[in-house]
Amino acid sequence: MTSTIKQLSILLAEGKASSVELSRDYLGRIQALNHTLNAFVTVDPDKTLAEAAAADARRATGQADALTGVPIAHKDIFCAEGWLTTCGSKMLSNFVSPYDAHVIERFKAAGMPCLGKTNMDEFAMGSSNETSFFGPVKNPWDTARVPGGSSGGSAACVAARLAPAATGTDTGGSIRQPAALCGITGLKPTYGVVSRYGMIAFASSLDQGGPMARTAEDCALLLNVMAGFDARDSTSLEREKEDYTRDLAKPLAGLRIGLPREFFGAGLSGDTAKAVEEAIAQYRKLGAETVEVGLPNSRLSVAAYYVLAPAEASSNLSRFDGVRYGYRTPEYKDLTDMYEKTRAEGFGAEVKRRIMIGTYVLSHGYYDAYYIQAQRLRRLIANDFAEAFKVCDVILGPTAPTTAFKLGEKADDPVQMYLSDIYTIAVNLAGLPGMSLPCGFDGQGLPIGLQLIGDYFGEAKMLNVAHQYQLATDWHTRAPKGI
Amino acid sequence: MQWETVIGLEVHTQLTTQSKIFSGASIAFGAEPNTQACQVDIALPGVLPVLNRGAVERAIKFGLAIGAKLNRTNIFARKNYFYPDLPKGYQISQFELPIVEGGALTVQVEGDKPGDKTVEKTVRITRAHLEEDAGKSLHEDFHGMTGIDLNRAGTPLLEIVSEPDMRSAREAVAYAKALHTLVTWIGTCDGNMQEGSFRVDANVSVRPLGQKEFGTRREIKNLNSFRFLEQAINYEVRWQIEQIEDGHKIQQATVLFNPDTGETRAMRSKEDAHDYRYFPDPDLLPVKLDEAWIEQVKASLPELPEQKQTRYRDQLGLSAYDAITLTGSRAMAEYFEAVLAEQANPDAKLAANWIMGDLSAALNKAELDIADSRIGAGQLAGLLARIQDGTLSGKLAKQVFEAMWSEGGEADAIIEARGLKQMSDSGEIERIIDEVMAANARSVEEFRSGKEKAFNALVGQVMKASKGKANPAQVNDLLRKKLGAS
Numbered sequence A: 001m002t003s004t005i006k007q008l009s010i011l012l013a014e015g016k017a018s019s020v021e022l023s024r025d026y027l028g029r030i031q032a033l034n035h036t037l038n039a040f041v042t043v044d045p046d047k048t049l050a051e052a053a054a055a056d057a058r059r060a061t062g063q064a065d066a067l068t069g070v071p072i073a074h075k076d077i078f079c080a081e082g083w084l085t086t087c088g089s090k091m092l093s094n095f096v097s098p099y100d101a102h103v104i105e106r107f108k109a110a111g112m113p114c115l116g117k118t119n120m121d122e123f124a125m126g127s128s129n130e131t132s133f134f135g136p137v138k139n140p141w142d143t144a145r146v147p148g149g150s151s152g153g154s155a156a157c158v159a160a161r162l163a164p165a166a167t168g169t170d171t172g173g174s175i176r177q178p179a180a181l182c183g184i185t186g187l188k189p190t191y192g193v194v195s196r197y198g199m200i201a202f203a204s205s206l207d208q209g210g211p212m213a214r215t216a217e218d219c220a221l222l223l224n225v226m227a228g229f230d231a232r233d234s235t236s237l238e239r240e241k242e243d244y245t246r247d248l249a250k251p252l253a254g255l256r257i258g259l260p261r262e263f264f265g266a267g268l269s270g271d272t273a274k275a276v277e278e279a280i281a282q283y284r285k286l287g288a289e290t291v292e293v294g295l296p297n298s299r300l301s302v303a304a305y306y307v308l309a310p311a312e313a314s315s316n317l318s319r320f321d322g323v324r325y326g327y328r329t330p331e332y333k334d335l336t337d338m339y340e341k342t343r344a345e346g347f348g349a350e351v352k353r354r355i356m357i358g359t360y361v362l363s364h365g366y367y368d369a370y371y372i373q374a375q376r377l378r379r380l381i382a383n384d385f386a387e388a389f390k391v392c393d394v395i396l397g398p399t400a401p402t403t404a405f406k407l408g409e410k411a412d413d414p415v416q417m418y419l420s421d422i423y424t425i426a427v428n429l430a431g432l433p434g435m436s437l438p439c440g441f442d443g444q445g446l447p448i449g450l451q452l453i454g455d456y457f458g459e460a461k462m463l464n465v466a467h468q469y470q471l472a473t474d475w476h477t478r479a480p481k482g483i
Numbered sequence B: 001m002q003w004e005t006v007i008g009l010e011v012h013t014q015l016t017t018q019s020k021i022f023s024g025a026s027i028a029f030g031a032e033p034n035t036q037a038c039q040v041d042i043a044l045p046g047v048l049p050v051l052n053r054g055a056v057e058r059a060i061k062f063g064l065a066i067g068a069k070l071n072r073t074n075i076f077a078r079k080n081y082f083y084p085d086l087p088k089g090y091q092i093s094q095f096e097l098p099i100v101e102g103g104a105l106t107v108q109v110e111g112d113k114p115g116d117k118t119v120e121k122t123v124r125i126t127r128a129h130l131e132e133d134a135g136k137s138l139h140e141d142f143h144g145m146t147g148i149d150l151n152r153a154g155t156p157l158l159e160i161v162s163e164p165d166m167r168s169a170r171e172a173v174a175y176a177k178a179l180h181t182l183v184t185w186i187g188t189c190d191g192n193m194q195e196g197s198f199r200v201d202a203n204v205s206v207r208p209l210g211q212k213e214f215g216t217r218r219e220i221k222n223l224n225s226f227r228f229l230e231q232a233i234n235y236e237v238r239w240q241i242e243q244i245e246d247g248h249k250i251q252q253a254t255v256l257f258n259p260d261t262g263e264t265r266a267m268r269s270k271e272d273a274h275d276y277r278y279f280p281d282p283d284l285l286p287v288k289l290d291e292a293w294i295e296q297v298k299a300s301l302p303e304l305p306e307q308k309q310t311r312y313r314d315q316l317g318l319s320a321y322d323a324i325t326l327t328g329s330r331a332m333a334e335y336f337e338a339v340l341a342e343q344a345n346p347d348a349k350l351a352a353n354w355i356m357g358d359l360s361a362a363l364n365k366a367e368l369d370i371a372d373s374r375i376g377a378g379q380l381a382g383l384l385a386r387i388q389d390g391t392l393s394g395k396l397a398k399q400v401f402e403a404m405w406s407e408g409g410e411a412d413a414i415i416e417a418r419g420l421k422q423m424s425d426s427g428e429i430e431r432i433i434d435e436v437m438a439a440n441a442r443s444v445e446e447f448r449s450g451k452e453k454a455f456n457a458l459v460g461q462v463m464k465a466s467k468g469k470a471n472p473a474q475v476n477d478l479l480r481k482k483l484g485a486s
Helices: A005-013 A019-037 A045-060 A100-110 A154-159 A177-181 A216-228 A270-285 A297-320 A335-346 A349-361 A365-387 A414-421 A426-430 A459-472 B053-065 B169-185 B226-245 B291-300 B305-314 B320-326 B330-340 B348-367 B377-388 B392-407 B412-419 B426-440 B441-448 B453-465 B474-486
Strands: A040-042 A072-075 A114-118 A167-171 A185-187 A209-213 A256-260 A290-295 A394-398 A434-441 A447-454 B004-014 B074-082 B090-094 B104-109 B119-132 B135-140 B147-149 B156-162 B198-208 B217-224 B254-258 B263-269
Touching: A005 A216, A019 A114, A019 A154, A040 A426, A045 A114, A045 B330, A100 A216, A100 A349, A100 B074, A114 A154, A154 A167, A154 A209, A154 A394, A154 B377, A167 A216, A177 A185, A177 A216, A177 B330, A177 B392, A185 A459, A185 B147, A209 B320, A216 A459, A216 B392, A256 B474, A270 A290, A270 A394, A270 A434, A270 A447, A290 B305, A297 A349, A297 A365, A297 A414, A297 A426, A297 A434, A297 B074, A297 B291, A349 A365, A365 A426, A394 A459, A434 A459, A447 B198, A447 B263, B004 B169, B004 B226, B053 B119, B053 B156, B053 B169, B053 B291, B104 B169, B104 B426, B119 B169, B135 B217, B156 B348, B169 B226, B169 B305, B198 B226, B217 B441, B226 B254, B226 B263, B254 B412, B305 B320, B305 B330, B320 B330, B330 B348, B348 B377, B348 B392, B377 B392, B426 B441, B426 B453, B441 B453, B453 B474
Parallel strands: A072 A114, A072 A167, A256 A290, A256 A394, B217 B254
Antiparallel strands: A040 A114, A167 A209, A185 A209, A185 A434, A394 A447, A434 A447, B004 B156, B004 B198, B074 B090, B090 B119, B104 B119, B119 B156, B135 B147, B198 B217, B254 B263
């Protein structure tokens, strides 16, 4: 249960374990612990074991791929044929997808059984997993605390060893922030590397799927499965297939690490600042140089994000109208009444808040002042990164300003909640790849995340930088007590 | 007071692609409800649009055909509103940067009476943009509920918006017809109005003659025939003038035309107008048109109706009316040109007369398109050749034409088989004239006493005696000679 997927793949290849055995073990842990953690919305052992048996059969014929037989959990934002796909919402609480997302197709083709669908903030809108219709996920390090969000279920299940890996999606930090708060490794690829087809849209120009696992090496292996051109997503990039593990072993001598001065100022908790400083010291030991860089416009990223993401979301969520699928209010007078009640009852408070913000900023007379202005900021933010990457190979800083906070602590203060993503959002606005990896613990024993930001298509480089750190440290191997 | 009408049209043309604009589903008409709606069309969670290249190509073609500017970068935007037949809750359309901007169409407007000279009118086109159609709401047969058919959802449309350049229903109809001819001519739209492939919205306002500012307009939606377009505009104009003369103000509104009553009725006023919250669709990248592609499309364009009309007038010496009629459809013009090509001594006027006269009449009667004509261009040219060389009189030619229409065959074979050859042997004709003069001594007397009418009676008798085969010109000459000589 403490194995990485790399180790599991070796066990499978050597015939020391079968996929059915591994899947049974994880399903057993899910059964034992999910009622405490609430990390999964849907578990279907029969389906999982059937897929595992198929993977074993495939291996027996000599047709196995690198990860065939290794089970994985999927965020409930990915449509998976025959699986309930809720996106954490009452609106889709009855929606069984008739088709597979591109990402699901990829994992199926790789022969990786699905352990279940993980809990998440409703429509990926949240940083604590408290907006889920299915209740909050608990942080395995302290079940009175949030796991982060929106991919909180995926982060918690990997941290608690209910799954060796999981998929997540990241619109403003939804892979990296929960990875940080749960002490795991998560990667958001360059926008366009992973197809969005079948990934329920929150903010189309920002959403990107990515892997969440214990190590950078595992993330590289998983990205090899997930990445690739898909003609059904017009924003998917047509590039040559790459092996994201190719640079893992490269030494870091001569690496230039950019440290944005804006990421080390007020608002960063002392323990987090200290852990990140120690990580920087570790990198210097590994032969890297550090250089101070400026991201002067990143302070505007939360403001720009909370115009653009709600604007796109308000339109993306219009299809949930009770007409064709999903929740419909039981009683209504006429069409307008049906729409109003369905959406009033089907969406939670945070989703409604963002639909209203988005509707407002796109309205006639406000569009230029908000939407257009935010798009300009977005360009300025991207330009800052472009300047920074002229003098460094990778950017490093904290993933989140604090460690996991208490359930309910920020639930009534949206602005404080939004600031949880202050270090991650600029990366989405620029479309860059970013990741979070464990770099220590605070005084209460809660994990701290280190963020790496790569240049466009710099995933292999970023993974190399993360992997070398993980070879020299053991933060990523720590497991929550009692779990 | 003298009033002036101002009209601008928005025409939705359905493009002739195989599949939808953003999905692979078929757009064939008439399928069982919801059998041509894939997961993208019904807007399942997570699906994404992919632009159909064929739709863009057709828009380029249209832009080139009207001499418009093609925006090398054009953008799809979302038009947000809720309706059950709009599955995504937004329509993907183009807003700030449409694919086609500018351009114009020059049309010939008929005069007040048949036979009046036509007047040339140039209508400027504001823009043409690509968008997807919505599905259909079916209100009948569902016992108080509404059925939704999403087969049409995602069907590619090119919406063509004109400037408010038209000043009468007749001009609007002439423009709409010319546009219909053009889009079917270049093959971007099949033009089937019953099936909704060509739908017209008319923006209508009136103002005192001489006033510069436009009056407040009302938009008549979804007119699917030229007759309804004309009726609806005429009704709307009368209604607006009456309202103003009665001291009311026109309120901006969307109206529907009821073909049964011939009236227009307001559907929604400006106050209920939607705020569509347009913004660029983040699921679709800006469309970039490369020059090589545009050149390729340009090379594939056929000669256009306006170009043909000019050529027919200037080089073939046809009247403006003939030129317009012969370019009423591409098939018609192609037929005409095929006949000319088959003629040993091309006579455009003769060919035009036969095509616009007997052939059109026969096609109308049989409800056939000229492309499906029972008489091919080569056959008609064969018939015309026998008229040109004097073998057939006009009357005989009609008989040959009828035989050809009903039984097929070449003109020469029909003439041979039926003995319809014109009699041009003067000895033979003289013999008949002699007989006729002997048998109609009274008519001969009358003519000689100055009654010109009697001459025609004698010609008629000669033609009758020759079973219509005598060359009428020859009969005239010989008869006059004989009557004068004796």
